[in-house]
Amino acid sequence: MNYRLLIQYDGTRYYGWQRQNSTDATIQGKIEVVLSRLEGRPVEIHGAGRTDAGVHALGQVANVHLTERPAEEIRNYLNRYLPEDIGIIEVKQVSERFHSRLNASEKVYVYRLATDPALHVFERKYMTPCEEPLDLGAMKEAAAYLVGEHDFQSFCTKKMKKSSVRKLEEIRLEQLLGEIRITYRGNGFLYNMVRILTGTLLEVGIGKLSPEDIPAILEAKERQKAGATAPAQGLCLKEVRY
The missing domain is CATH 3.30.70.580 (Pseudouridine synthase I, catalytic domain, N-terminal subdomain)
Structure with a gap:
């Protein structure tokens, strides 16, 4: 069964x-x-x-x-x-034909950045400290370039044998009390993809990259062109949809 x-x-x-x-x-x-x-x-x-x-x-x-x-x-x-x-x-x-991975239509990940860690003492294991000022507007501009169907090879730490094309339906950035929360919703994600996307958006936020750099990073299909891999602790798989 x-x-x-x-x-x-x-x-x-x-x-x-x-x-x-x-x-x-x-x-x-x-x-x-x-x-x-x-x-x-x-x-x-x-x-x-x-x-x-x-x-x-x-x-x-x-x-x-x-x-x-x-x-x-x-x-x-x-x-x-x-x-x-x-x-x-x-x-x-469930039905004998149900397969958790093959039947999934969307996954939702959330990455949490603590912009004031003192406000999140009890959640410190589930957020990444980030006390450097971030330009949220620039990060949202950069995120807009990433939404849609693209080859995300630049945002993966493994060379894919199969297609690295994925579709991101949404990247939502929210400013909360002492926290920036980034929600990613898409049909699939490559190895380390969400953490590299986050690291890249952070580099836009501190001015190391500009939003207009994103199309070239996607086009390059080279890992070293994208930002750093953000720490694991801030990332959570929120939901799998069928």
């Missing part, structure tokens, strides 16, 4: 979502260990996306094939034995 899991996690002490042979400190690995114990056999789960080391999630989605049993029983078992920084919000029985 195919089950869909809605998952949230604090990624601080994990080496990302994807299971690795060299460490057991991954989100996928932790969940699979518990489900394998429940089933009495090796179990593999499929996530909607592979968040990087240190990245958090409020709405990661995965699917897994298990022996038929009440969804609430699966959820309770997982939450009993998983570490306290991984939570299963919902378990739901």
